[in-house]
Each structure stands twice: as C-alpha cells, then as structure tokens.
Amino acid sequence: MSIDERFSQETREERNAREAETGTLSEVITGPVSDWATDFSHADPAWAADPFPIQDDLRQRCPIAHTERFGGVWLPTKYDDVASIAYDTDRFSSRAIVISNFRPSPDVAPVGATPPISSDPPFHHDARKLLLPAFTKTAISRHTESTRAFCHSLIDAFDLSSSGGVVDAAQDYAKYIPMRVMADMLGLPPEDTALFAQFVEDVIGTVDLPPEERGDRIAPLFDYLYDAVRDHVENPRDDLTTHLINAELYGQKLAPEHVVGTIVLLLIAGIDTTWSAIGASLWHLAGHPADRERLVAAPETLPTAMEEFLRAYAPVTMARLVKQDVRFGDVDMKAEDWILLSFPAANRDPAHFDRADEVVIDREVNRHAAFGLGIHRCLGSHLARMELRVALEVWLSRIPSFTLADPAAVTWSTGQIRGPRALPLRIG
C-alpha cells in the first residue's frame, strides 16, 4: 500500500504557508501585570501559583476583566457569564481555543486546527460523533485494569532509599498515567512517552512567545505525528489513529489536517489535563491530613471527593473568539476579541456554590463545570474520571501517609492548563 497522499510533506508545507498568511498577529506584550482588572495575564507566574484570590477579587469588583495583551482578551469570572458564553455558539467561536499572539483567520471556521474542540456548529457535531463511541464510560472501562496495573508499576519503581523518602508525584507518577493511556489509545509506542511532556509544554507553556517562535516550538509535535500517521497508513491497526485515517464525513475521507489536528488534540488534551488533576488532588491531600486520612479509612468516599477536587482545582480554561461586536453584561466586546473561559473561576463562584472557596470532600451536590458546559463538554471526561479514580485509589492504598516535602518547591504550570509540575512528597 502506498503512502496516503493526504499526509505527504509537500501538502503539509503548502497548507502551513497558507495558514500563516491568513492569520492575524498581535503585538507581544509581556512583563508583570499592573492591574488584574485591566491588564491581566494568564501567563503570569502569580496566576500560575495561585489564581483563586485574583479571580475572587475580580468577581467582586469587575466582574469581567480585560487585558490588551494577546490583542485583547476578556475574562468573565462569574459562573453565569462563563455558562452563557459556553452555550452561545452563535456569538462566540471556538475556532481557536488556546489564546496566543496569533489569531487564525475566520476562514478556518467551522473546522479549526484541532477538531472537534476548535469546531463550530454544524460541523462540530459531525466531527465529534466520529469520536464519541470510543470515549463512552463503557468503552473507557476496558482500559481500567491496564491503568491500575500501570499505576502499581510506577509505585513499584519508586526508589525511596536513595531519594530520602521523597518522590516527585507530578513527574514520577501523575504525568505517566495519562501519557501511557493516550499512547495505547492512539497506537503510539510506549517508549515515545518520553517526548510527550515536551510536546505538552511546547503547546501550552509558550502562549506569550512571538508567534513565529511559538510555531517553531510546536513544529516537532507535528513532525512526530505526521510520521506516526504515515506509519499507520502503511501498517493499519486497531487504534484511534487508524480509525481517523479511515473515517469518513459527508462521503469523503477526512482532510489530512483534520486527522492530524484531532490526534494533536487527543494527545495534548488527554495528557496535561489529567496529569494536572491527579497532581492537584495529591497536592491537596498532602497538605490536608484530615481529608487524606478520611479517604484512606473510607475509600468509598473517593468518587464524591474526586468531584470536589475537580471543582476546586479544575485544570482547564478554554478560550473563544468574539464573532461580531457585541454587548455582553456591562462590557462592549469587539469582533476578534478573545475570551478566556475560566471554568476554574466559575467553579468558585459563591453565587453558585456554598463555601465555594473551601474544599469539602463530601460535597454531595456539586454541579461543577470542570469538563466545560454545552456542546464542547470534554470528550475525554469519562477517561479522565477513570484515570483520576484509579490513580488516587492505587496511591492511597499503597501510600496512605504522605506530606509536602517542601511546599516552596511545588511549581504549577503556566497558561490555560493548571496543575503541579514539581510536587515533592515525603512518603511515610
């Protein structure tokens, strides 16, 4: 079988050149934030370290903040505003969902670079339907036991005697769990997971770089995935990559940028999010011994506690682009303005949650928005919940007692995905 022409290097380069010509660059503004209400930056280290007091303050005095950075961004902080925008696909486009200094041309709608998360109706639903069956709770349950065995193997490999009883739970545990699962689902070699953390950082942690530099950082991810797709064209197998190569929409095979864009989405969104959720949960438990002891003593409370960790430490913030000038709440949004759609801020709105700023691990009523709202509900939510539950079950059964080895050494990722990236825990 010859290499599918769709995935040749030549067609890819032509497409890249076309896309770069039609987008809009904005002036790169970096440096410390002067006022969070008028000059916020989600790339600021203070936001990464602890965004919640900033969001709480903005919710009371704003409640929709603005910045000139990235060519103009709005930041709603109330649950109702976040929900309204998430539901309003007529006025707010998903054609770009990671804010940077590059806006893709409106012509990329309704497909966008990484369908279906970057897609608008009606195309969105058709692209999403290709993936939904692989991500139902039942389909995901088939990965549970291999994930559990993998979590045990990670803990088996901890070398506590030479590390003074300290492990980095973000780097040596949380990170590998979604990487391994996504490699399995996409049919990528497990040894390649060594590359994935850098890919994630290159996409998520580079948002305030000049666009050309950011493009150079992201290129190796696309090189890697085009190679993987060509390999799957020659050697089809039972995985999501082959599924996408063979899938059809409207009687035709998918466009090559659709195939690769979706794989980029699954790989990046499948890894950094769950990595963050597992890490944030372990960070919380390391610092709150009463919660940790309660979960160890009563593991049946974990499903409820887990939802509370997802509410309080929701890892994912999305973005939208305003389609036409629009009055929203008390602000005038202009066409092409970004919106930073903060599900974490929505989840801490006291108008929507009692004791919104507290982590209440037996919170029974918890209508949180960690997986988004509306048509873009996280495709992988059942997978994320499975991985988070298994990761915490295995950790708590093997390592019931642990504390933060050095709270000041904990670091958090910058940008739209937030979770611990260094998390030294003292075991025992």
Next chain:
Amino acid sequence: MKVQIDPGRCQGHGRCYDLAPELFGADDEGYGVVLGDGLVPSAQEQEARLAAANCPESAVIVVEES
C-alpha cells in the same frame, strides 16, 4: 416520582448514570437515557434527586407526583 432527560440539554457528562445507575444508562455515544419507564422506586428517590442536582447541564428532570 418520575425522571426524565431533556435530550436538548444532555451533553453526555454521565453524572446521572454515575450516581443513579439503576435509573439511568448511556446510549452508544454516552448521552444519558432513562432506563425503563422512568418511574422511581421509593428506595431510589434520593439517588434521583442527586442525579438531577449534579447534572452540569440541568438536563435531568425529576417530576414529583402528588
């Protein structure tokens, strides 16, 4: 008590079939469906209310019959 799902609102979060698996299931794409006729046995009324209260899209409807 009866339960219903508003298919115009359901996005497949699956909180209903997580919290009340006797009352709700999933279709082939993960969207919630009511099992059987939706009549809630009295022993499962609390689960039904929890499912409704935890649906992020408010797609689960509980009809209390007098």
